[in-house]
Amino acid sequence: MKKMFGIWVAVVFGFVTLLAACGEQSKEDVIGKLESNLESMDGYKAKAVMTMNTGQEDQKYDINIWHKKKDFYRVELTNEQDKKGSQVILKNKEGVFVLSPSLNKSFKFQKEWPENGSQPYLYQSLVNDVTKDSEAEFTVSDNHYIFETETNYQNNNNLPYQEIYFDKNTYTPVKVKVLDKDENALVQVDFSNFNTDPTFEDDDFAMEKNMKGDTSEKAVSGTGKQDTFTVVYPREMAGSELVEEKEVDMENGKRVIMSFSGEKEFTLVEEKLDVIPTTTSPQMVDGDIVNLGHSVGALSGNTIEWTNNGMNFMLASEELTREELINVAKSVQGKEVK
Secondary structure: OHHHHHHHHHHHHHHHHHHHHHHOOOHHHHHHHHHHHHHHOOEEEEEEEEEEOOOOOOEEEEEEEEEEOOOEEEEEEEEOOOOOOOEEEEEEOOEEEEEEHHHOEEEEEOOOOOOOOOOOOOHHHHHHHHHHOOOOEEEEOOOEEEEEEEOOOOOOOOOOEEEEEEEOOOOOEEEEEEEOOOOOEEEEEEEEEEEOOOOOOOOOOOHHHHHHOOHHHHOOOOOOOOOOOOOOEEOOOOOEEEEEEEEEEEOOEEEEEEEEEEOOOEEEEEEEEOOOOOOOOOEEEOOEEEEOOOOEEEEEOOEEEEEEOOEEEEEEOOOOOHHHHHHHHHOEEEOOOO
């Protein structure tokens, strides 16, 4: 009797195990499904919120992501701290651009984007990071397939890992946590919508259309009250201090030039135009797109340029490393120099 009972238990246990095995997707199964899912779609539209807590206070972006197969991208980022409009990262047949429509300012990049590094809000980049990391950790929750992978941030060695949550049913991204060396989440992207069957207008990825934005009111002097020029200072000064601050009146605005000296020397230039130029050509940049937390910047050699809250900024130094240059630029949010 005991023998028969043992056989029965073994059969039942084996059957339950077989059912469980049939229902579980392996790491390889999920990776294969992610790749085929990405390959089968003609494009996507997604919405997300990106939270960055790499500075004194959290920065939040609302992000609209559009992709049209194969190399057309439009990523609109709106920082809730910046009341002057959005920035757009655009890729089309003409190249890669960072656009600030409200200031009618644009940068054009020669280097490959988004292939040249991890992009936590792009489906292609997330799947690519998963497939490239042969040692990626894989876990399964009730609703998600979760991968922990290495990242590839060329200008930031402080974010070596990421956790990526894919929806179990659609295999689209739900959440991404970008982690520091101690596995603290310094950047988090939460997707609220992901449409894998979108429609696009013919000119959705054209620079001219994306530069129109809502500049009409801002581009004309005298429409509405003009904002005052508020000088902002870096909180991170790489062991240096402010030694000179010079204000220059321009024909159509104001410029402030700040010189810092100490362990490293650098210069920070801030300017605000009263009248936004109606026609400008893209400024060519032989460099990289960098996310500064408060805005998206253009890093070229020993210089970073960006726009934020209706102002133009340029940080330059022959002595700061690229990482130090980025860290100082990220911290240009303060009202006082300590």
